Amino acid sequence: MSSTTLRRLIVISLILLWEVLPRAGLIPELFLPSLSSTLAAGWNEAGEYGHALAVTLYEVAISMVFACGGGILAGAIVGSLPGPRILIMPMISSLYAVPLVILYPVFTVWLGIGSESKIAFASIYGFLPTMLATAAGIQTIDPQLVLAARSMGATLSQRLIRVIIPAAIPTVLSGLRVGGALVIVGVVVSEMLISSAGIGYLISRYRTILDSQHVFAGVLLVLAMAIAFNAAIKWIERKASIWQTGTRAGQRAAEDIPVTAIQPAT
Amino acid sequence: MAGSLGIKVARIVIVVAVFAAWELLSRTGMVNPRLLPSASDTLATLWELLQRSSVRNDLAVTASEVLIAFILAVPVGAVIGFAIAENRYFAEVAKPLLFFAFSIPKSIFLPMFILVFGVGFSQKVGFGFFSTIFIVIMSTTTAVESVKVDHLTVARSYGATPLQTAWRVYLPSMLPVLLEALRISMIFNLTGVILAEMYASRDGIGHQIATWGENFQMKQLLAGVVMIAAIAMTFNELVRSVETRCSHWRT
Amino acid sequence: MQPLANITPLKPAPRAGAIKVGNVGQVFKTSTQDVVALSDISLEVKPGRFVVLVGPSGCGKSTLLMMMAGLRQQTSGTILINDAPIPEPDPNRVGVVFQEASLFPWLTAEENVEFPLALRGVAKAERRAKAEDALKLVGLEGFGKRHPHELSGGMKQRVSIARGLVQDPPVLLMDEPFAALDEQTRMTMGDELLRIWAATGKTVVFVTHSLTEAVYLADEVIVMSARPGRIVDQLTIPLPRPRTYEMLSGDTFGTLRDRIWRHIRKSA
Ligand SMILES: Nc1ncnc2c1ncn2[C@@H]1O[C@H](COP(=O)(O)OP(=O)(O)OP(=O)(O)O)[C@@H](O)[C@H]1O
Numbered sequence: 001m002s003s004t005t006l007r008r009l010i011v012i013s014l015i016l017l018w019e020v021l022p023r024a025g026l027i028p029e030l031f032l033p034s035l036s037s038t039l040a041a042g043w044n045e046a047g048e049y050g051h052a053l054a055v056t057l058y059e060v061a062i063s064m065v066f067a068c069g070g071g072i073l074a075g076a077i078v079g080s081l082p083g084p085r086i087l088i089m090p091m092i093s094s095l096y097a098v099p100l101v102i103l104y105p106v107f108t109v110w111l112g113i114g115s116e117s118k119i120a121f122a123s124i125y126g127f128l129p130t131m132l133a134t135a136a137g138i139q140t141i142d143p144q145l146v147l148a149a150r151s152m153g154a155t156l157s158q159r160l161i162r163v164i165i166p167a168a169i170p171t172v173l174s175g176l177r178v179g180g181a182l183v184i185v186g187v188v189v190s191e192m193l194i195s196s197a198g199i200g201y202l203i204s205r206y207r208t209i210l211d212s213q214h215v216f217a218g219v220l221l222v223l224a225m226a227i228a229f230n231a232a233i234k235w236i237e238r239k240a241s242i243w244q245t246g247t248r249a250g251q252r253a254a255e256d257i258p259v260t261a262i263q264p265a266t
Numbered sequence: 267m268a269g270s271l272g273i274k275v276a277r278i279v280i281v282v283a284v285f286a287a288w289e290l291l292s293r294t295g296m297v298n299p300r301l302l303p304s305a306s307d308t309l310a311t312l313w314e315l316l317q318r319s320s321v322r323n324d325l326a327v328t329a330s331e332v333l334i335a336f337i338l339a340v341p342v343g344a345v346i347g348f349a350i351a352e353n354r355y356f357a358e359v360a361k362p363l364l365f366f367a368f369s370i371p372k373s374i375f376l377p378m379f380i381l382v383f384g385v386g387f388s389q390k391v392g393f394g395f396f397s398t399i400f401i402v403i404m405s406t407t408t409a410v411e412s413v414k415v416d417h418l419t420v421a422r423s424y425g426a427t428p429l430q431t432a433w434r435v436y437l438p439s440m441l442p443v444l445l446e447a448l449r450i451s452m453i454f455n456l457t458g459v460i461l462a463e464m465y466a467s468r469d470g471i472g473h474q475i476a477t478w479g480e481n482f483q484m485k486q487l488l489a490g491v492v493m494i495a496a497i498a499m500t501f502n503e504l505v506r507s508v509e510t511r512c513s514h515w516r517t
Numbered sequence: 518m519q520p521l522a523n524i525t526p527l528k529p530a531p532r533a534g535a536i537k538v539g540n541v542g543q544v545f546k547t548s549t550q551d552v553v554a555l556s557d558i559s560l561e562v563k564p565g566r567f568v569v570l571v572g573p574s575g576c577g578k579s580t581l582l583m584m585m586a587g588l589r590q591q592t593s594g595t596i597l598i599n600d601a602p603i604p605e606p607d608p609n610r611v612g613v614v615f616q617e618a619s620l621f622p623w624l625t626a627e628e629n630v631e632f633p634l635a636l637r638g639v640a641k642a643e644r645r646a647k648a649e650d651a652l653k654l655v656g657l658e659g660f661g662k663r664h665p666h667e668l669s670g671g672m673k674q675r676v677s678i679a680r681g682l683v684q685d686p687p688v689l690l691m692d693e694p695f696a697a698l699d700e701q702t703r704m705t706m707g708d709e710l711l712r713i714w715a716a717t718g719k720t721v722v723f724v725t726h727s728l729t730e731a732v733y734l735a736d737e738v739i740v741m742s743a744r745p746g747r748i749v750d751q752l753t754i755p756l757p758r759p760r761t762y763e764m765l766s767g768d769t770f771g772t773l774r775d776r777i778w779r780h781i782r783k784s785a
């Protein structure tokens with residue numbers, strides 16, 4: 001049996017178990033409601049979930065602009081200047097160790113429990129990895145390319161626009177992937193902690209009244225969001241695959257991000 | 267290494283500058299001191315908090331949750347990781363699944379842990395375990411794959427026993443990667459436990475921080491943030507220094 | 518490959534350049550010490566000549582080439598290309614070909630060749646026409662739409678050469694252009710280069726580590742010593758052109774190669 005077939009079988013049987021085990025009473029419905037009852041619960045409250053999804057998506061979109069825009073910009077600067085790089089990079093990876101979620105209460109005090117505090121928190125959550133990934137990517141640009149451009153008389157701005165930025169695109173994309181995933185986590189986590197709207201809020205509210213079906217409907221929605229985001233990035237990466245050096249190694253590098261470049265995506 | 271001293275000094279200068287700016291913003295009233303108590307006030311509060319037995323108790327609770335989750339997650343994850351890495355077919359099947367499990371936000375499953383375990387010690391440990399196990403599996407796989415096939419072939423051709431191979435080839439090649447894995451797993455673990463405490467809990471430092479936030483006690487809140495950041499960074503730097511020492515010895 | 522007669526030169530009258538290097542030195546200042554990479558280099562390359570630079574690794578061949586290209590300024594002495602100094606890269610006077618085909622992976626072969634023209638804002642149609650000519654010259658007609666990763670190592674180097682020639686500079690500098698190729702490809706590329714050179718009449722300065730390649734290609738071989746780089750010998754290669762494969766096993770060839778090898782062994 002090919003590995004893909006077996007993998008599909010595993011996924012299918014997991015989904016089936018999710019339906020069968022709770023129905024057979026082997027797992028209490030409170031712990032894990034069956035897939036069909038979860039979907040039905042979600043469907044019955046489609047309006048509520050739709051509204052919550054809109055709030056969450058809005059917050060994710062804005063945070064994405066801050067986190068990824070800022071992270072790519074800062075990463076480009078830090079990555080291309082050796083001084084700041086040597087000075088700052090170790091400090092940043094040290095900051096990595098801090099569970100950033102402790103900052104969220106600070107933001108709620110400063111900005112209230114509306115969307116602003118979520119956006120602030122998620123932006124910071126996604127910023128660091130995007131910045132690190134971009135900085136690392138800028139450093140891996142082949143200096144020969146820049147030298148060649150220079151030998152053809154390219155000015156500084158021409159080198160930046162025609163060589164450095166295109167050469168950095170694969171890295172920027174993988175930065176977007178890490179940063180974007182964390183932005184989603186950041187928004188949902190902060191909604192779960194303290195808020196009055198969004199999917200995270202719904203999950204928490206239904207949790208307090210022990211309505212597991214609605215909790216899991218929310219969980220499914222977030223999962224779908226994460227998967228959709230991943231698929232979108234993959235699609236863009238395929239479209240932009242010509243930017244990869246075309247070697248297999250180049251493509252794989254974008255596939256699995258080094259473990260060290262991942263922030264606790266809790 | 268003449269430049270390294272300069273860099274260290276520059277880093278200290280940056281840290282001091284950040285604290286000085288913080289102090290200044292608050293003291294001059296540019297930012298409302300009730301929203302941003304000065305750095306010196308915060309540090310004083312931190313000192314005072316550390317004297318409180320309730321805070322010490324919270325720290326102890328968090329530390330024990332973190333430790334137990336860690337002690338459970340590392341061997342379990344390592345064994346799974348080994349099993350996956352040692353078998354090609356297994357690896358091909360499991361890797362994309364693991365990647366997927368790794369990339370989805372774990373926090374959304376936090377309510378499930380509460381539904382199953384209730385709010386308490388085992389729920390924190392459970393969630394800490396859950397947040398850590400995937401990264402342990404992935405890093406173990408990476409570690410095993412970092413062992414060079416050449417080295418194994420050489421060892422085998424000299425008739426090394428499996429035990430000798432494990433001790434003399436696997437361990438030395440994997441040690442740096444394993445230390446790195448340990449460091450990152452600990453970060454994930456700490457984040458998981460603190461989040462679980464902030465979400466729903468009766469004790470633990472995460473719970474305390476969330477409470478200070480809800481009550482607008484900015485001094486205590488900031489002091490708590492500084493405290494956790496300091497603890498996390500110290501641990502991180504400790505393991506990193508061991509790592510560099512090991513990598514010297516390795517090459 | 519196309520026979521020589523079918524190749525039309527880029528311009529009817531080939532332009533060739535003269536290079537004059539006078540007492541050139543290069544010192545790299547590092548945080549710990551000053552590295553004297555080159556000291557007192559003087560040489561003259563007559564228009565249309567094919568000159569090969571050899572020398573032990575680290576003797577400063579690339580550095581010298583970089584200075585001739587205006588990519589780096591010498592610490593002392595003068596460098597004149599067609600009787601004028603070269604304070605910055607000037608693609609109208611000097612084209613450069615690097616070791617690894619430094620092609621932009623996101624551009625097609627054609628767009629890579631057009632790149633230097635695009636930098637100057639040359640109109641699209643003219644750019645395309647020139648790029649097509651240059652690709653034809655290097656024997657890559659019909660491969661213009663491919664991306665670098667769809668080309669073999671040898672083809673990539675051909676594109677690089679086309680890019681170096683597209684502005685029709687009188688001087689072409691090549692830093693170990695075939696070093697990354699396997700031996701067979703390398704031999705064919707040598708023949709190709711000689712063909713292109715004959716068709717265009719450029720002045721070529723070529724760096725290599727292969728002594729066979731040096732003698733096979735050159736009008737003149739310049740041998741440098743280890744750091745600080747100095748010129749220790751300058752040989753004129755009396756072999757007739759076109760060079761043929763049989764010459765490789767001849768006595769003249771062997772004698773010349775031995776002479777270069779002795780210099781290099783002595784200084785290494
Ligand atoms: N930017 C630099 N800073 C300091 N030293 C340098 C720098 N660039 C080159 N050097 C030194 O100058 C010397 C000449 O370097 P260069 O690259 O020109 O040698 P090369 O003859 O091309 O060597 P190879 O045959 O290996 O390509 C070397 O010893 C090198 O270490």
Ligand SMILES: [Mg+2]
Nearest residue numbers: 578579580692
């Ligand atoms: Mg060189």
